[in-house]
Amino acid sequence: MKFDTLIIGGGLAGLTCGIRLQKNGMKCAIVSTGQSALHFSSGSFDLLNELSDGTKVDNPVAAVEKINMNHPYAKLGSKFAYYAGEAKQLFADCAIEVNGDAAHNHLRITPMGTLKPTWLTFSDFTPLSSASDMVGKKILIVNMAGFLDFNTKFVADSFEKYGTECRISSVNLPELERLRISPTEMRSTNIARVLDNEKTLEALIKELTGQISGFDIVVLPAVFGLSSAEPVRKLKGALDIPVWLIPTMPPSVPGIRAQQQLRRSFEELGGVYMLGDTVVKADFKDNKVQAVYSVNHGDISFVAENFILASGSYFSNGLVAQQDSVVEPVFGSDVDFTPGRDGWYDKSFFNKQNYMTFGVATNDKLQVKIKSEIQQNLYAVGSVLGGSNTIHEGCGAGISMLTALYVADNLING
Ligand SMILES: Cc1cc2nc3c(=O)[nH]c(=O)nc-3n(C[C@H](O)[C@H](O)[C@H](O)COP(=O)(O)OP(=O)(O)OC[C@H]3O[C@@H](n4cnc5c(N)ncnc54)[C@H](O)[C@@H]3O)c2cc1C
Structure with missing residues (x-):
């Protein structure tokens, strides 16, 4: 050859x-x-x-x-x-x-909810110019029930140190039940595959819409868009408040x-x-x-x-x-x-x-x-x-x- x-x-x-x-x-x-x-x-x-x-x-x-x-x-x-x-x-x-x-350099949010400087960030995520961008924000941190590679407590603790007020919540979609039977299946890439389905994503958006009232920002793990960024765009476009995706433990869906x-x-x-x-x-x-x-x-x-x-x-x-x-x-x-x-x-x-x-x-x-x-x-x-x-x-x-x-x-x- x-x-x-x-x-x-x-x-x-x-x-x-x-x-x-x-x-x-x-x-x-x-x-x-x-x-x-x-x-x-x-x-x-x-x-x-x-x-x-x-x-x-x-x-x-x-x-x-x-x-x-x-x-x-x-x-x-x-x-x-x-x-x-x-x-x-x-x-x-x-x-x-x-x-x-x-x-x-701008600041990126790490999987632990801390801020670190960086050069380029996937548009899935929210680049910050300074920690003061977070002061006074009311933030809802939502996880998929049973997903262990996104630690909501760590994120909330870090965010509160930056002057935010956080509440932790979870969503429970029947479409994710099959994965939840085995904890080893409940991984970022598998969840992203399920949420690539338009109807499942719509069900999630409906669930979130019912929870976000009174908050400035909703935070979710980055488990959207394995093969295209379209689910990320759809999710962000559908909610009335900014959606901040946070990187999960590996594997990395946007990566x-x-x-x-x-x-x-x-x-x-x-x-x-x-x-x-x-x-x-x-x-x-x-x-x-x-x-x-x-x-x-x-x-x-x-x-x-x-x-x-x-x-x-x-x-x-x-x-x-x-x-x-x-x-x-x-x-x-x-x-x-x-x-x-x-x-x-x-x-x-x-x-x-x-x-x-x-x-x-x-x-x-x-x-x-x-x-x-x-x-x-x-x-x-x-x-x-x-x-x-x-x-x-x-x-x-x-x-x-x-x-x-x-x-x-x-x-x-x-
Ligand atoms: C776990 C991890 C996470 C990181 N995360 C970040 C990050 O978020 N941001 C950042 O800026 N930097 C990060 N880095 C730093 C990282 O080194 C660079 O960002 C960059 O992605 C490395 O790219 P690379 O192509 O040099 O090496 P790699 O990405 O390691 O790719 C090397 C490839 O070569 C293949 N290979 C090796 N030997 C052979 C062989 N003999 N024959 C054929 N193929 C072979 C491997 O299978 C692999 O696919 C991370 C590094 C690691 C290890």
């Missing part, structure tokens, strides 16, 4: 890169093992919330000038703001509706929808997406990858001009931690990590974890190094890259999308 570019990993980074390349006439295939971080999405995409020295960031475009030299953003040179704009446009082109601005929309756009542009297959090894000659091989295709090789490693971090097995080293299992790429396992982590769970900054070593063009030699046609994008602590710095989605666009443009421009 022969392509212009073969991408290993079909999460946010791999799909962003593939869409950009296909749009510019390059024939791409994506091979992807399975679910990506999008399936666990908070509903927001972070660009830069904090510098590595702990300085809080309000304006990522201005703050990026102070980014440390090992950070993936440092490799983009002066193109950070340009690629942030292109990433937002790519979402719009894929019919993924988001709100937000690279020059000004899965976005993954599907990105994949659909890639395929509509002519890209080939092979889900459920894993790339396991490669042939090299003169510091160039000749071909790669996958589990499902055995001896049948994938041949391409260029190869892009978008296999994610530890979570997706893009990086694997061994007893005293961290490895990248497909190509055996060099990985930047500090020797001595004790220095990898802090015993206090919430402190900065050093292992989060480890990742595949590249040059400024994001070409991968193996045994310190640059591989001419092998690039790394997204969370497989090192140099940042995506949790503490709040830059996960930004790194995935901006590095993917940067590498794609370098290939397009030769």
Whole structure:
């Protein structure tokens, strides 16, 4: 099988890169093992919330000038703001509706009801400019009876600290009874499938209409619109007061929808997406990858001009931690990590974890190094890259999308 570019990993980074390349006439295939971080999405995409020295960031475009030299953003040179704009446009082109601005972080509501800064938020959710937006509001927090992945009590406690008055309630639809028989079935995606049915959604709206009188805002878990955002629009349009959806514990309904929309756009542009297959090894000659091989295709090789490693971090097995080293299992790429396992982590769970900054070593063009030699046609994008602590710095989605666009443009421009 022969392509212009073969991408290993079909999460946010791999799909962003593939869409950009296909749009510019390059024939791409994506091979992807399975679910990506999008399936666990908070509903927001972070660009830069904090510098590595702990300085809080309000304006990522201005703050990026102070980014440390090992950070993936440092490799983009002066193109950070340009690629942030292109990433937002790519979402719009894929019919993924988001709100937000690279020059000004807004606040998102977490599954615990706390507020955190972020860059782009799915239009399902309500971006806030400040905690004071909530002061004095009377809020009704409604759950589906028996749904355990939305903790109304945590949300109410947090909201009350922001000066709101909350009441907790639940709805009980006969259509959800079948799921409720087994608690393991009562998951966000299954509920969303039930509520995708127009009649069931109408029954819910009727139930809510009877409860919301006297409240300023009604809060619900984000269990609407698995395959399209239409149920979200319908729900919000039907009630007289603002509806605030709150992200649930994984799986993330809007995240899965976005993954599907990105994949659909890639395929509509002519890209080939092979889900459920894993790339396991490669042939090299003169510091160039000749071909790669996958589990499902055995001896049948994938041949391409260029190869892009978008296999994610530890979570997706893009990086694997061994007893005293961290490895990248497909190509055996060099990985930047500090020797001595004790220095990898802090015993206090919430402190900065050093292992989060480890990742595949590249040059400024994001070409991968193996045994310190640059591989001419092998690039790394997204969370497989090192140099940042995506949790503490709040830059996960930004790194995935901006590095993917940067590498794609370098290939397009030769
Ligand atoms: C659980 C979780 C939740 C997150 N939530 C957020 C969030 O809400 N907002 C935010 O800004 N950031 C979040 N992040 C940070 C996240 O890293 C980025 O936002 C981004 O989505 C990562 O995209 P990626 O494509 O680099 O990697 P991934 O999404 O991990 O995708 C990598 C893909 O590669 C595939 N793969 C791996 N190895 C192979 C192989 N050998 N062959 C074929 N396929 C392979 C995997 O199956 C996976 O589908 C989260 C991270 C995690 C781990």
